[in-house]
Amino acid sequence: MLAVYLNRELEIRHNYPVPSPPPGEARIRVKIAGICNTDLELRRGYLDFRGVPGHEFVGVVEEAPDHPEWIGKRVVGEINAACGICPTCRAGRPTHCPNRTTLGISGRDGAFAEYLLLPVVNLHEVPPEVPDEAAVFVEPLAAALEIPQQIHIHPTDRVVVLGDGKLGQLVAQVLQLTGCDLLVIGRNRNKLDLLARRGIPTMLVDEAGALSADVVVECTGSPEGFHLARRWVRPRGTLVLKSTYHGTVEANLTMIAVDEVAVIGSRCGPFPPALRLLQQGLVDVLSLIHARYPLREAAQAFDHAARKGVLKVLLDVSP
């Protein structure tokens, strides 16, 4: 099959073996896949990943030995494949299973190929109202929904989202639905305008002065974003850390203790509410698509996705 293979460089492989599902897993024909910032970082060497990257996808189940009822269904899939039997899994935290593999990120080939494997337990059927181009956003939209899954956002809260990129856009749309007093701060007027058109107040970071928010969500991926977020969260407020950073960050932990700030790390989130919001038209993802490339042009697609000002770039894998 055709597959993108990351081996320090992105390689296009034309005869990559079609995978066979082990017990409990399904083979899915990928229709569309999305390029995420994590993919760009993997290409730069993050986690030293070798294999097929890609973890945002929509596809169709073609083979599922133990679960033939899934064959032919259009699905999205949770990316962490857990062991199911360790104490962490049994405690109900499978996305943190220490034995997990993660689609296209760690120990498991991903979605930038004609076929992928995932445990059937990870799959979610996509309702017919949600087109492929929207369904491919379920994974990052679920990551945005992890925030209200972890912390209670009050309708009266002053919430600042730092970052106007792909993740910031989805986080802002999700948090807007709480009725909270929302402000998105970013560096890119065009990206902020996408949110402004939905009625979300925005501000360029250079224009932001003194702020005091109940909740600040850090989505910039830069250590400077962390320091701004720390400065803008009120005492006893919450700083949600969605970003991952290269290396360590110098942090003033004393001020976190003195101000009794809660710093909450946040990663993968729940798929069912993401599908509901798309089905009900409460979140718009189509306007975030900036380009589409066929799978064989993945290298160009990656370059495009890495350009300043670009939001989502999709890969068309199969019809």
Place this chain on the structure above:
Amino acid sequence: MLAVYLNRELEIRHNYPVPSPPPGEARIRVKIAGICNTDLELRRGYLDFRGVPGHEFVGVVEEAPDHPEWIGKRVVGEINAACGICPTCRAGRPTHCPNRTTLGISGRDGAFAEYLLLPVVNLHEVPPEVPDEAAVFVEPLAAALEIPQQIHIHPTDRVVVLGDGKLGQLVAQVLQLTGCDLLVIGRNRNKLDLLARRGIPTMLVDEAGALSADVVVECTGSPEGFHLARRWVRPRGTLVLKSTYHGTVEANLTMIAVDEVAVIGSRCGPFPPALRLLQQGLVDVLSLIHARYPLREAAQAFDHAARKGVLKVLLDVSP
């Protein structure tokens, strides 16, 4: 009056002016004061404080112009004097008032003197069952109680307290009362034995291998403690930061996001439950007293308190 004055060096002043309470405040004759690690840090230059240090005390109200009903009462006092009218105060977070002064720490003379001033609203009467030597621990015991005030400790939680010093001792005793599966890790066998005698499992840090705790409380005051705490908290677990550190700490924030850890800063806590626990004999503080000095020997007392292996050193101010 006799007062200890911090002016880079600790000075003993014999004719320091007796303070007069402004409206809303009371003058308290200090009976006993306690030396806290923060006092040792102030002496080393922390916050560049000039004035009378000391914030752990028990005393008797001598003058209270607006509230004569308090005169003669034996009291302890919350250390943050808030403005009462700013948005933070009105939102019910007076200990974070941006206009606050803090007894013996910031903008307000403290307890290492014959008299101090505090707002009457900060005072709590000490029940007769609680002797002076125990009442002087109410402030740090309240800081320990801030942990269950901020987060829900489940009786089934695996909780690790890092640090066997003054604060670690009180935190461990308070958390033991939840019924949780508690382990205190420290560097000092004698200090750990104080806890072991209360039935609390303990371990020397050098003996601690792989651990995975639902909650880790960092009470060491050293950046190494933070890194150990981070390593030992499970994914989606909580790291309570009681320590303040000199300068910034290099932290791997990416792992906080990936493991969805909650880092909760924690500082001053509620006085009424601290008084209840002492009154009901559920926490022992007397065994933490290692030395007592008269106020005029404050410099020697500070030196003693800074010695390795020493827990609480008290200053006897007036009978």
